[in-house]
Amino acid sequence: MADSMEAVRRLLDLRHRSRPEDLPPALAAVASLIGATNVVALMIDYEQISLWPLQGTPGDDAARKVNDTLAGHAFRTAETTQEDSCLFLPLLHGAERLGVLEVWLEEQPDERLRRDLVVIAALVAELIASRRFYGDAVERTRRRMPMQLAAEIIWNQLPPLTFAANDALVTAVLEPCYDVGGDAFDYAANGDIIHVALFDTVGHGISASALTTLALNTYRNARRSGLDLVDTYRSIDKWIRAQYPGSFVTAVLAELDTTTGCYRRIAAGHPAELHLRGDQPQEALPTPTALPLGLGHMVRRGPGVTELMLAPGDTLVLYTDGITEARSADGELFGLDRLAAFVRDEQRARTPAAEMMRRLIHTIVSYENGELRDDATAAVVQWRPL
Template sequence: MPDGPASVGALLRAAPPDRLPEVTAEHLRARYAADGIEVLLGDLSLSTLRPVLDPESADGGPLEQRCFGSQQPVLDPRPDGTTRLLLPMTVWGDRLGVLRVQVPGRPAPELTAELCSIAGELAMAVRTADRDTDRYHQARRRQRLTMAAELQWDLLPGRSLDGERFRLAGALEPAYAVYGDHYDWAVTGDLLTLTVLNGQGDGIEAALLTATAVNAMRNARRSGANIVEQAELASDAIYSRHGGNAHVATLLLEVCLTDGTVEAVDAGSPRAMIAHNGDLRTVSLEQQLPLGMFGDTRYEIQKFGLEPADRLLVVSDGVHAAAPGGRVAYGTSSLLTAVRRTRMQRPAEAVGTVLRGLRDYHAGIDPDDDAVIVCLDWLRQTE
C-alpha cells in the first residue's frame, strides 16, 4: 500500500481533477484509520470555509477559522478519545482552505507533520485542477457572480504569495460584483512586479477594459519588458480600441527583493503607502496620464525605497477615496486606524482587516465603487 505524503501526490496526479477530495479521503481512511474527513475551501471573500465532500453540511466553525487564519494545525481532542485535526491547505502562501480529519488517539508531532504535508499536496492539486473542473469554483461561491466579477476573478494571480524575502497578499471587494478594479503580480528572480488597476466605468465594460490592460502588461512583461514598456503597450492597446474615450488608472511597481528599491510608474488613482511602526505615509509620486487617454503616451520611472520592517500597501480609490453618505474620505484617518490593527498580522490577514474596516465605515450604505488592496512585507535577508 502506498504510504505518506509523497504517495498522496502520486495518487492525486493520477486522479480525475474533480475527484481529488475523495482520493485523499480514501487514502486517509486506509492509511491512518481516519474518519470525519472534510475539505473546506475559503469562499471568495475569505469570510467562510465551504465544505466540498458534503456540500450540504455546515461551514467551517471557529476552530477551522483559527487554523485558516494562523496557518498552523489545530488539534481538537474529542470525548471518545479521538482527535480532530484541522490542517491548512496552502500553496506558496496562497491560503485555499482547511483539511479536517479525525484520527484515533492523540497524534504524535511526526504524524501531525505528515498529515500537514498531505494537506499541502491536496492544496497544490486543487489549485492546478481549477483549470479543468468547476467543482472547486462552485464550492467557493455563496452566491452567483456578476459577469464582470467572473471575468475579474479569472484574471487574478491568486490572493497571497510568500517567498524567502517577501510576503504578499491582495483582496478585492465586493467579491461577487466587482467591476474595473484589479491587481496583478509576478515574481521572477530578484524582481517582484505589482500592479493595481482601476478601469473606467461600471459593469462588464469596465471589466473588459481592465482585462485588456492586464493582458497587455503581462504580454510585455513576459517578453522581458520593463514597467515603462508594460505601461506604454497597455496604453496603446486601450487607445487603439477606444480612441481616448476610456482609460485605466494604474500604478505599476517593480520591487528589487535584494535591496528594497522600488521603481514606479504612477498612471492614475491607486495610491502607494508605507506603514512603519504604526505610522502611515503616502509615497509621493508624480502622477502621469492614465493608460489609454492618448495615443503614443510615454511614461517615466520614479523610484523610492523600502526599509526593513516597512509594509507597502497599494489601494485603489475605492479604498482611499471612499466617502459614504458624504463623510470624509476613508483614507483621511480611518484607513490609518485600520492599518494600525494589522501590525501583528501577516499580509493575508491584514488585507481582510483593512477591508472589514472599510465595510464598517460604510455603516450599511452600499459602496459606489469596488475596492482593491495589496499588501507587501519586504523581508530583507541577512548575510
Template sequence: MIAMAAVLTPPHLPFTRLLVIAPALAASLWAVRPTLGLGAACVLGVVVYAVLYGRWDDLMFTVSSIVAVTGAAAYASHLRVQRERTLSQVRAVADTTQKVLLRPVPRRVGHLETATLYLAAAPQAKVGGDFYAAADTAFGLRLLLGDVRGKGLPAVGVAAAVLGSFHEVAYDERSLEDVARRLDTSMGRYCGSRSDLEPLNSDSGAGPDGEEFATAILGEIGHEARHMSLLNCGHPPALLFQGDVVRSLDPRSVSPPINLAQTLGLAYSVERAPFGPGDMLLLYTDGVTETRAPDGTYFQLEQWARGVPAGVTPRELLTLLHEALLVQSGGKLNDDIACLAVRHHEAEA
C-alpha cells in the first residue's frame, strides 16, 4: 500500500519514507532474520523506485532511516525471542513442579469418584501454598487438603515437605491421628532445617514463636464402609452433599494446625460422618470463601452449594464452583484455591 501511494502521489509527498514502519512492526511478531529480510526488501524497493521515477532527492535519507530502524528492530526481535524462550522454560519448570508436588489423584477408587481443582492467584503460577493429595491405601482412600500460612517459595517448600510426608505415612499409619502426628513432625523438621535462613517477614504467615504452620483436613473413606472419618487441623470445614441437603461438617473438637501441636498442646480428634451412595464430599481452602466481589462481599459457599443440582459428578461440581468464583471476583482471583471432591458412586455401592 505504501508503494502504491508513492507511485500514485506527486513527488512532493514522499510516501517512501513510511517504509521504515514495516521492519519496526515486524519485530513484534517475526524473528531476527525475517525482520532483516523485510528491511532489505524495503531498501531495495526505495532504490528501484528512485531509479524508475528519478526521485533521488531523499533517497539517502530514506535508505539511512530504513537501515537504522531495521537494525534496531532486529535487536528488539532478538530480545523478544530470548524472553519468549525463557518464559517457555519457566512454564515448563512450573508444569513439572506442579506434577511433582500435586501428584495426580486417582479418578476412581472402587465406589469412589474424585476430582480436583487448583487455581493459582498469580497469572503464571502453577503452585503455591495450597495443596491436596489422595492415596488408595489398605485402610481406604485417604485424603489431605491444606493451606500453608505463607506466601511465595517458602510456602511452596513447606507444602512440598507436608505432601512428601503424607505420601509416605498414609500407607503405613493405622489411624488419622498417627498420620497427623507424622505430618507435624515432618513439617517441624523441615522448618527447623531452614533456621539458618533469613528471618521470615511479616507476610510469611509465621505462627507463634516465629513458626510456620499449615491448616489441613485429613480424611479416610473405607473401601466398603458407609461412613468417613475426618480430622480437621484448624481448616475450613468440609461440605457434605446428601441429595438436596448440604451441611457443613464443623468439628466438635479442635485439633491443632500442622506444626503447632506442641505449641498449643492439643490432641488430635477424629470425627465420623455418614457417607453413603450418592453422597459427595467437598474439601476446599479458604481462598474459596475469601473470594471477594468488587463491592467487597465474600463468596457464600454454603448458599451457593444449596443451588447445585443434585446428582452432579465431582468434576461437574468443581467446574460450577470455578465459574461461580470467576463471576464473584470479576475474573480476578486474589488467592490460591485448592479443592478436592469425592462422590460415593451409587452404581458400584
C-alpha cells in the first residue's frame, strides 16, 4: 500500500545534510512507498533539447528528447503526462522548468496517488533548486560540452529563466549557451512593480562578460537603492564610463505596474520591443530614447522614458540584435517581420511563453545552421491580471 507521506518525510530529511547527487538514490529508496518500481529526476540541458538523468542516478544515462518523447511533452506543457503506468511530472521551481520526474508505477494510479505525486514532484524541484549550489551534480548534468569562462561568468549572474507573480510573467532565453559573453537579462518583483532589463554589450569573450557583469550589478544596485529609471540609467552610464571608457552597452530598462498595466522604459540604443495584443502586432515603441550606456555623457538632455498602457493579456518581446540579425546560409537576415510572424503564430497556437522562447532560440540557431554569429537573447513580458 502506498505511503506517500512517509516518502515525503524521507525526502525532507535531505534538506539539511545532503549533496545534489544524494537525491537520485533517495528517490530510488522511496519508490516502493509510492507503489513505484523506479523514480528518476530528469534535468533539462542548457540547450533545452534533451532531458538527462540527474548525476548519481543508478544505471540510467539515456537522454529523453524534448521534442518527441512523453517526458518532453511534460516539460513543454508543464503538465503531467502518462503512458500506461508511467507518469511524467514537470519539475517546477516557481514557474521555472527544471526538468521532469519520471515515475514507473506498479499499477495504474488512483486520483489520490496522482495528487500525491504532484506534491512529491514539487518537493523534488525544491530540493534540486536549494541543493544545486552545494555541489556540481546539477550543472554537470545540464552541460553537454565544456562551458567557456565568459559564459560561466554570465550564467552565474542570471536569475531563473522564468518567473510568474503579481499578474505578470517574465521568461527569457540566452544563446549560445556555452560561449555567450555580451548579453544578459534581469528582473525583479517589488510590490506592484515588475522590473525588467536586457543588456547587449559590445564585444565578446571575457572583456565583454566583465562589462556585462558591471552593467548588470550596477542595475541591481540602483534598483535596490530605490532609484527611478532615469537615475538608474545615469548610474550605470557613469560606472561604465569610469571603468571602461570608450565601451558601451545597449539596453532596455523597464518597469511594469501590475495594478494598472502601465509599462515604462528607456531604450538605450536598443531595438524596440515587439508589442502584441492577442496575436496582433501593435505599433512599435519609439527607439532609441537614450544613447547606449557608457555614452550618455555625449548629450546634455537626459534619457527619454516611454510610457505604454497595456491591455490585459498583452505581450512584449524584448530582444537583442542577435535575434533579428541572424543570417541564413545565403545571407538573408532573420529580421523583425519574421520574428513578429513567429510570435504571432505561437500566440495563435497558445504556446506557453517559456516554451515559445525555447522554440524561438532553436529557430534562430537553425536559421544560422547551428553557428550563431552573435549572442542572441530574448525575453517575454506578459501582463495577465485576473
